[in-house]
Amino acid sequence: MTAPSLLLAAVLLSPVPEQAAASPGYLMWDAAELEERNDALGERIGADGSARETLADYETPAGSHRFRFIRRDSDGRPEQHDEIDDVVLIQSGGGTILVGGEMLGRTGDLGTAIEGGTRHEVGAGDILRIPAGTPHAYLPVEGGHITYVLVRLPAFRGQVVANPDGEAPDLEPEGFALWPAAELGRRNARLGERIGSDDSARETLADFGPGGLSHRFRHIRRDGDGWPELHPDIIDVVFVTSGAGTMHVGGDMVGQSNQPGSSINGGERHSVAAGDVLHIPARTPHAYLVPDGGHVTYVLVRFPAVD
Numbered sequence: 001m002t003a004p005s006l007l008l009a010a011v012l013l014s015p016v017p018e019q020a021a022a023s024p025g026y027l028m029w030d031a032a033e034l035e036e037r038n039d040a041l042g043e044r045i046g047a048d049g050s051a052r053e054t055l056a057d058y059e060t061p062a063g064s065h066r067f068r069f070i071r072r073d074s075d076g077r078p079e080q081h082d083e084i085d086d087v088v089l090i091q092s093g094g095g096t097i098l099v100g101g102e103m104l105g106r107t108g109d110l111g112t113a114i115e116g117g118t119r120h121e122v123g124a125g126d127i128l129r130i131p132a133g134t135p136h137a138y139l140p141v142e143g144g145h146i147t148y149v150l151v152r153l154p155a156f157r158g159q160v161v162a163n164p165d166g167e168a169p170d171l172e173p174e175g176f177a178l179w180p181a182a183e184l185g186r187r188n189a190r191l192g193e194r195i196g197s198d199d200s201a202r203e204t205l206a207d208f209g210p211g212g213l214s215h216r217f218r219h220i221r222r223d224g225d226g227w228p229e230l231h232p233d234i235i236d237v238v239f240v241t242s243g244a245g246t247m248h249v250g251g252d253m254v255g256q257s258n259q260p261g262s263s264i265n266g267g268e269r270h271s272v273a274a275g276d277v278l279h280i281p282a283r284t285p286h287a288y289l290v291p292d293g294g295h296v297t298y299v300l301v302r303f304p305a306v307d
Helices: 003-013 031-042 181-192
Strands: 027-029 050-057 066-072 084-099 102-104 113-115 118-123 127-130 136-140 146-154 177-179 200-207 216-222 234-249 252-254 263-265 268-273 277-280 286-289 296-304
Touching: 027 031, 027 050, 031 050, 031 066, 031 084, 031 146, 066 084, 136 146, 146 296, 177 200, 181 200, 181 216, 181 234, 181 296, 216 234
Parallel strands: none
Antiparallel strands: 027 277, 050 066, 066 146, 084 118, 084 127, 084 136, 084 146, 102 113, 127 177, 200 216, 216 296, 234 268, 234 277, 234 286, 234 296, 252 263
16 A cells, blocks of 8 residues: 555544534535545444544534534434434435334434334435434445435424425425435436526525525536625535536635626635535635536535524
């Protein structure tokens, strides 16, 4: 093994420290890194049949605004989080999620079994939303595994938007959402047929918060550079599902957010591609840049910033 390979292995197998309190900055976990992390987790599966690490953490009292990477080689214990919505990207493997019903033998957030509930098959590239207060358990295929990026959001409280420009999947239990990778691929193709004058097309997958400000799931395709954006009270989590491009992030916004003629002064550029996961903190200028003849498509999850 070469010296660089030994160094990489040491980094991957070493405990991953949590991000400091306050506000993590722009972060990106590319598909290759996540696969390496998945392999590393597979070498330290614990007695409960799982291994995990924290990717980033705002360290809020409710435990929201936390990014976890979890691998399960055997059935997980049932979970129920009363103050947290879970957003999940299945990164590798597959199996079933049992969701809903009644959790038995509950101690804290964990239980011993779920009575009732509904089973949904899941696989790599699928995106899920598990609302607060919903029992759920991950059940990998026999002899296989499920690895996923888990984003914990503060529980949405209030009236779900009555008439968004997209509707959440009609699944059991209420509030649970699942967008399979194959469906997202079909949606991407349809978006490609209706690219607008700004070189993009978009749709709302689900809108659980008022005014499209937070708890919103968007599916966006860009066939050309996007206008720079800045959101003062919103954190963006981005799951890149197709294509490749560049993220221009940081620096200073020149002009108004998401308007023609605006630009970013300074900042950094990072290559992004399908399978990457991005965290864009509030008040951070950013723009998606697309090479000629290419595209980048992503699922955007918006949730409230931490003060």
